[in-house]
Amino acid sequence: MHSLFAFAAPVALMLPLVAEAVDVADPPASAEEFAAPRSDAPDAGGGDARPGINPLVALRQSSVAQQVRIDQRVVIRIAPAPPAARQNLAADLPPRASAPRFEERGKEKCVGLQGIAGVQTGSGNRLVLFLRDRKMLSVNLEKACRARDFYAGFYVEKNKDGQLCVSRDKLQSRTGARCEIETMRQLVAVRG
Numbered sequence: 001m002h003s004l005f006a007f008a009a010p011v012a013l014m015l016p017l018v019a020e021a022v023d024v025a026d027p028p029a030s031a032e033e034f035a036a037p038r039s040d041a042p043d044a045g046g047g048d049a050r051p052g053i054n055p056l057v058a059l060r061q062s063s064v065a066q067q068v069r070i071d072q073r074v075v076i077r078i079a080p081a082p083p084a085a086r087q088n089l090a091a092d093l094p095p096r097a098s099a100p101r102f103e104e105r106g107k108e109k110c111v112g113l114q115g116i117a118g119v120q121t122g123s124g125n126r127l128v129l130f131l132r133d134r135k136m137l138s139v140n141l142e143k144a145c146r147a148r149d150f151y152a153g154f155y156v157e158k159n160k161d162g163q164l165c166v167s168r169d170k171l172q173s174r175t176g177a178r179c180e181i182e183t184m185r186q187l188v189a190v191r192g
Contacts, residue, residue, distance in 0.1 A: 078113075079153040104138050111163065118130045119153055122147050126141070127150055139184050140183040141180070141182060150171065152175075155173075155174070169181060
């Protein structure tokens with residue numbers, strides 16, 4: 001059965017070309033003659049005999065060229081930071097008995113998407129971004145959003161400037177939640 005299809009497919013693809021060659025040999029003289037149906041038998045008025053219209057050629061001649069617009073959309077996925085990367089961020093601090101404390105300082109307006117190494121959920125509507133330059137940022141999402149929806153990371157559409165900015169960009173979780181960034185602050189380790 002497959003061999004019959006393999007033989008018939010090329011023949012079926014060549015039919016429009018053969019039909020066009022036959023129709024090009026005897027083109028219609030005017031638009032009225034093109035629109036009028038042709039038949040193989042002479043008409044009652046004793047006119048000349050013409051072959052029938054090929055529907056494929058008629059479709060090709062009547063088609064109008066349309067404009068095509070191509071949009072490009074780039075979506076970047078930020079995954080949770082691997083445990084080893086999270087531990088290495090605190091490796092520069094001297095060892096002590098208690099876990100390091102972090103304090104929020106200075107507001108950030110934007111951060112480069114290429115500089116984000118990973119993300120971790122925080123409490124409430126807060127995410128922690130780990131940057132490649134060993135900095136950490138605290139990101140507050142809008143009040144209706146929960147950070148736990150972003151346990152598997154997030155997606156964000158890349159803008160022309162390549163930045164993730166406050167009050168502009170929306171993060172999309174893998175579960176479908178879309179949340180806008182309200183504030184972004186740098187986390188600094190506090191000694192003592």
